[in-house]
Amino acid sequence: MPDNNYKATVRYAGDEFFIATAPANNSITIDTKGDRKSAPSPLELLLVSVAACTAADVVSILEKKRQEVTDYKVEITGERRDEYPRAFTKFHIHHIVYGRRVSEQAVAHAVELSDTKYCSVAATVRPTAEITTSFEIIEKN
Numbered sequence: 243m244p245d246n247n248y249k250a251t252v253r254y255a256g257d258e259f260f261i262a263t264a265p266a267n268n269s270i271t272i273d274t275k276g277d278r279k280s281a282p283s284p285l286e287l288l289l290v291s292v293a294a295c296t297a298a299d300v301v302s303i304l305e306k307k308r309q310e311v312t313d314y315k316v317e318i319t320g321e322r323r324d325e326y327p328r329a330f331t332k333f334h335i336h337h338i339v340y341g342r343r344v345s346e347q348a349v350a351h352a353v354e355l356s357d358t359k360y361c362s363v364a365a366t367v368r369p370t371a372e373i374t375t376s377f378e379i380i381e382k383n
Contacts, residue, residue: 248265249265250262250263250264250265251263252272255271257275258273258274258275258278259271259272259273259274259275259281260272260274270282270287272284272287285322285330288330288367289318289320289330289333290318291363292318292320292333292335292361292363292364292367292373293316293317293318293335294316294363295356295361295362295363295364296316296335296337296353296356296357296361296363296364296375297314297315297316297337299352299355299356299360299361300314300316300337300339300349300352300353300356301314303351303352303355303356304339304344304348304349304352307345307348307351307352309339309341309344309345309348309349310341310342310343310344311339311340311341311344312340312341312342312382313340313341313382314337314338314339314340315337315338316335316336316337316338317335317336317338318333318334318335318336319333319334320332320333320371321333329370329371330367330370330371331370331371331372332371332372332373332374333364333367333371333372333373333374334373334374334375334376335357335373335374335375335376336375336376336377336378337349337353337375337376337377337378338377338378338380339377339378339379339380340379340380340382341379341380341381341382342381342382342383343381344379344381346379349377349379350377353375353377357373357375
């Protein structure tokens with residue numbers, strides 16, 4: 243049975259920097275000083291987490307479907323409320339698949355499975371934020 247409990251720590255490092263240690267004991271610097279942008283902010287990490295979660299699912303599913311993917315990326319945009327707390331209200335995830343003879347049906351199915359069944363991060367934010375998706379396939383010779 244999988245372990246359903248996770249523990250991370252965030253330590254103040256001074257000057258509006260924090261060091262986060264993930265459950266796997268990897269560390270990441272977080273910058274909360276808005277105009278400095280020398281490390282991701284917590285909000286940026288959430289945006290990246292949604293994209294990374296679905297990207298991992300889609301790549302895995304396309305590999306299982308034996309699609310010849312040569313490159314892949316996800317572009318994500320987030321829209322926030324004007325009032326505080328300035329939570330995300332919408333995400334749009336655009337999948338860009340590069341490959342040879344990649345099936346449009348396979349990509350659509352992979353994106354749908356990630357969106358509706360597998361992506362834990364999307365499932366976590368979906369109760370308060372609308373998530374839309376799109377994709378394109380770019381043929382590579």
